[in-house]
Amino acid sequence: xxxxxxxxxxxxxxxxxxxxxxxxxxxxxxxxxxxxxxxxxxxxxxxxxxxxxxxxxxxxxxxxxxxxxxxxxxxxxxxxxxxxxxxxxxxxxxxxxxxxxxxxxxxxxxxxxxxxxxxxxxxxxxxxxxxxxxxxxxxxxxxxxxxxxxxxxxxxxxxxxxxxxxxxxxxxxxxxxxxxxxxxxxxxxxxxxxxxxxxxxxxxxxxxxxxxxxxxxxxxxxxxxxxxxxxxxxxxxxxxxxxxxxxxxxxxxxxxxxxxxxxxxxxxxxxxxxxxxxxxxxxxxxxxxxxxxxxxxxxxxxxxxxxxxxxxxxxxxxxxxxxxxxxxxxxxxxxxxxxxxxxxxxxxxxxxxxxxxxxxxxxxxxxxxxxxxxxxxxxxxxxxxxxxxxxxxxxxxxxxxxxxxxxxxxxxxxxxxxxxxxxxxxxxxxxxxxxxxxxxxxxxxxxxxxxxxxxxxxxxxxxxxxxxxxxxxxxxxxxxxxxxxxxxxxxxxxxxxxxxxxxxxxxxxxxxxxxxxxxxxxxxxxxxxxxxxxxxxxxxxxxxxxxxxxxxxxxxxxxxxxxxxxxxxxxxxxxxxxxxxxxxxxxxxxxxxxxxxxxxxxxxxxxxxxxxxxxxxxxxxxxxxxxxxxxxxxxxxxxxxxxxxxxxxxxxxxxxxxxxxxxxxxxxxxxxxxxxxxxxxxxxxxxxxxxxxxxxxxxxxxxxxxxxxxxxxxxxxxxxxxxxxxxxxxxxxxxxxxxxxxxxxxxxxxxxxxxxxxxxxxxxxxxxxxxxxxxxxxxxxxxxxxxxxxxxxxxxxxxxxxxxxxxxxxxxxxxxxxxxxxxxxxxxxxxxxxxxxxxxxxxxxxxxxxxxxxxxxxxxxxxxxxx
Numbered sequence: 101x102x103x104x105x106x107x108x109x110x111x112x113x114x115x116x117x118x119x120x121x122x123x124x125x126x127x128x129x130x131x132x133x134x135x136x137x138x139x140x141x142x143x144x145x146x147x148x149x150x151x152x153x154x155x156x157x158x159x160x161x162x163x164x165x166x167x168x169x170x171x172x173x174x175x176x177x178x179x180x181x182x183x184x185x186x187x188x189x190x191x192x193x194x195x196x197x198x199x200x201x202x203x204x205x206x207x208x209x210x211x212x213x214x215x216x217x218x219x220x221x222x223x224x225x226x227x228x229x230x231x232x233x234x235x236x237x238x239x240x241x242x243x244x245x246x247x248x249x250x251x252x253x254x255x256x257x258x259x260x261x262x263x264x265x266x267x268x269x270x271x272x273x274x275x276x277x278x279x280x281x282x283x284x285x286x287x288x289x290x291x292x293x294x295x296x297x298x299x300x301x302x303x304x305x306x307x308x309x310x311x312x313x314x315x316x317x318x319x320x321x322x323x324x325x326x327x328x329x330x331x332x333x334x335x336x337x338x339x340x341x342x343x344x345x346x347x348x349x350x351x352x353x354x355x356x357x358x359x360x361x362x363x364x365x366x367x368x369x370x371x372x373x374x375x376x377x378x379x380x381x382x383x384x385x386x387x388x389x390x391x392x393x394x395x396x397x398x399x400x401x402x403x404x405x406x407x408x409x410x411x412x413x414x415x416x417x418x419x420x421x422x423x424x425x426x427x428x429x430x431x432x433x434x435x436x437x438x439x440x441x442x443x444x445x446x447x448x449x450x451x452x453x454x455x456x457x458x459x460x461x462x463x464x465x466x467x468x469x470x471x472x473x474x475x476x477x478x479x480x481x482x483x484x485x486x487x488x489x490x491x492x493x494x495x496x497x498x499x500x501x502x503x504x505x506x507x508x509x510x511x512x513x514x515x516x517x518x519x520x521x522x523x524x525x526x527x528x529x530x531x532x533x534x535x536x537x538x539x540x541x542x543x544x545x546x547x548x549x550x551x552x553x554x555x556x557x558x559x560x561x562x563x564x565x566x567x568x569x570x571x572x573x574x575x576x577x578x579x580x581x582x583x584x585x586x587x588x589x590x591x592x593x594x595x596x597x598x599x600x601x602x603x604x605x606x607x608x609x610x611x612x613x614x615x616x617x618x619x620x621x622x623x624x625x626x627x628x629x630x631x632x633x634x635x636x637x638x639x640x641x642x643x644x645x646x647x648x649x650x651x652x653x654x655x656x657x658x659x660x661x662x663x664x665x666x667x668x669x670x671x672x673x674x675x676x677x678x679x680x681x682x683x684x685x686x687x688x689x690x691x692x693x694x695x696x697x698x699x700x701x702x703x704x705x706x707x708x709x710x711x712x713x714x715x716x717x718x719x720x721x722x723x724x725x726x727x728x729x730x731x732x733x734x735x736x737x738x739x740x741x742x743x744x745x746x747x748x749x750x751x752x753x754x755x756x757x758x759x760x761x762x763x764x765x766x767x768x769x770x771x772x773x774x775x776x777x778x779x780x781x782x783x784x785x786x787x788x789x790x791x792x793x794x795x796x797x798x799x800x801x802x803x804x805x806x807x808x809x810x811x812x813x814x815x816x817x818x819x820x821x822x823x824x825x826x827x828x829x830x831x832x833x834x835x836x837x838x839x840x841x842x843x844x845x846x847x848x849x850x851x852x853x854x855x856x857x858x859x860x861x862x863x864x865x866x867x868x869x870x871x872x873x874x875x876x877x878x879x880x881x882x883x884x885x886x887x888x889x890x891x892x893x894x895x896x897x898x899x900x901x902x903x904x905x906x907x908x909x910x911x912x913x914x915x916x917x918x919x920x921x922x923x924x925x926x927x928x929x930x931x932x933x934x935x936x937x938x939x940x941x942x943x944x945x946x947x948x949x950x951x952x953x954x955x956x957x958x959x960x961x962x963x964x965x966x967x
Contacts, residue, residue: 890928
């Protein structure tokens with residue numbers, strides 16, 4: 101993990117920045133007096149750039165930035181005059197810190213994938229791109245209210261506000277900059293404010309908007325390709341990947357697509373577009389991170405588990421190169437081909453013909469595999485979906501050398517081909533509706549591009565969600581923790597610089613609430629195509645086909661006519677009603693009486709009573725749908741989930757299992773936000789930005805949880821310039837069925853790529869819920885033990901009995917929101933890792949005496965002073 105940290109003092113010498121007195125563990129000092137700044141972690145040399153105009157005016161840029169030094173100097177000059185937006189206008193993904201005299205400006209990105217945190221400290225303000233170091237600095241305790249809001253309303257900025265899981269540590273909202281002047285802080289937006297509907301600017305021409313998206317994506321990809329190439333420290337050979345996986349000469353499956361196995365067991369993994377990938381609206385994208393065989397940058401997080409070599413337990417050095425294919429074909433490969441691959445790849449004595457090293461079976465490739473080092477060069481996910489396919493084709497087609505470092509491959513392929521990784525979920529895809537097979541076939545068709553080197557990673561039951569819940573401590577909790585190992589196994593086959601398609605759906609597609617925006621613009625005719633597509637997707641009986649458009653239109657009209665304050669207050673009331681249903685209003689023969697109100701899917705309200713079993717299953721939130729789709733949308737079908745999403749905000753899928761006290765506190769947060777922070781945004785715009793922020797935050801969590809040492813993940817769809825270009829897409833273009841696939845097809849056509857496979861952009865989320873349910877079923881016993889005495893119950897957020905009952909019911913196939921259970925499990929895992937950590941992020945004579953959350957998990961009631 102990598103982060104930056106510094107502070108602004110009220111007066112020179114106040115911030116205890118003298119050398120040796122206080123500094124982060126394993127940090128690199130970029131500048132000192134009077135407001136120091138450090139870079140912490142395994143930053144590459146080209147990822148930290150400092151430009152100095154003079155002694156008092158400096159600019160530091162962290163990450164992948166496509167700007168030249170001269171452009172950075174111009175940006176610093178603009179920042180001196182107060183034009184902070186220039187600091188976010190370059191291609192790439194980065195954080196800029198401008199120091200103009202005693203004024204510091206730190207800009208957060210538009211999506212939220214690169215956040216900025218701050219906290220009062222020592223008469224001034226400390227800031228960082230990670231929350232835990234600031235919590236260590238101030239010895240902060242847990243903010244139980246924020247954790248409750250994160251579970252109850254995860255995509256509602258009204259509930260989350262600018263808080264973090266640590267008391268006193270605040271987050272700079274996406275699209276804003278933190279400005280510090282001698283310790284005092286100011287948070288200001290660097291984007292133009294959204295106008296009211298009566299003064300909204302005319303929409304951009306569709307062709308012009310698509311051209312802007314194309315240019316932004318090409319520049320984003322080019323910025324990564326132009327950066328210096330990196331590889332593992334020792335072995336630059338390209339003959340083997342992590343876990344002894346072959347790349348170049350292990351034979352082929354079909355037309356050059358290799359299958360990867362590990363000692364007879366599929367290595368497993370995931371990719372965008374598979375479970376929790378980038379191909380499903382509102383579904384969580386889960387980027388990447390793993391254990392390191394070294395101390396985590398300077399032991400900055402004080403988490404001893406970073407010393408653990410996660411790949412040691414999975415490495416099977418007796419299997420090399422073609423030996424991975426020798427006994428059987430992977431999936432559809434076939435045993436005859438497997439025998440041929442074995443003969444071609446292995447010598448007569450059973451070895452792979454390469455230097456075995458000083459230890460038999462542990463040659464250079466195997467030692468690198470045990471360390472988990474990625475393949476050198478540039479690679480990309482290739483799921484078969486439009487997002488990852490677009491990035492792979494753009495990276496392979498741009499001028500230059502898209503693939504590996506020169507000299508790391510034998511033969512003429514060195515530096516010419518881009519490594520494309522596809523995931524094949526054998527555990528659940530065979531029983532799906534065929535969408536998984538179709539997606540794999542599309543990936544193979546795209547990989548026929550001569551500049552792509554295709555590797556198919558086959559996964560079995562060991563790569564299901566919840567299969568391996570061990571992992572490193574992340575900065576914040578996130579639902580991706582339950583699938584981190586699944587993605588880590590896939591990324592182990594990837595490259596040092598790896599493109600992923602996360603975020604494409606959130607930045608390009610239309611949130612269902614945008615239908616209300618169209619009504620506010622008096623453009624009713626543009627609702628015809630999306631609602632007709634919804635009716636067709638549901639196979640609605642002929643007698644009810646007319647009701648679907650009317651149901652959607654009525655919900656959109658209601659949202660368009662609902663004031664922001666009324667909409668948020670209504671959700672607050674619903675949370676209290678759901679809490680009453682959970683806790684009961686009286687007793688009956690069956691235990692608690694689950695009396696309460698629950699609103700139908702945007703169509704009205706219905707009251708009901710239930711038994712103790714009904715209350716435990718969260719009947720107060722019955723309209724969230726039986727599977728509670730990601731992002732708080734239900735999965736009761738496309739129509740029901742779209743109608744239910746036509747609100748200013750709504751409870752998340754885990755809300756039904758929270759205690760009444762926790763729901764009441766979140767309800768109070770919503771009401772306070774409705775009173776104190778009114779908005780001029782339209783509902784569709786606000787909901788879309790909230791969904792993007794939630795997705796980007798989860799991307800950041802998984803990037804930390806599934807990180808591979810020496811690997812960098814690049815998600816260009818989260819870049820500022822790409823987000824800005826996609827925001828210019830007209831509403832009428834967004835709400836069309838297949839809009840994202842059409843836009844990306846046009847992007848590729850503008851880049852010279854016209855031959856795309858049949859079914860480009862087809863939805864492929866049918867088997868994703870199946871993999872989540874299969875993983876939950878396989879790990880049910882372990883999850884029940886996890887909630888035998890959970891920390892969430894100690895915090896007063898859940899009742900352990902209720903969660904255990906829900907896990908048993910879901911594992912038996914009952915229609916419960918699986919993503920809600922993932923929220924609970926991931927938060928419990930994060931709490932346990934946080935409480936068990938040792939050490940702190942700081943060192944020196946003035947370092948804090950205690951780390952963050954030193955007192956453990958305390959309910960909010962115990963923190964209140966006695967009356």
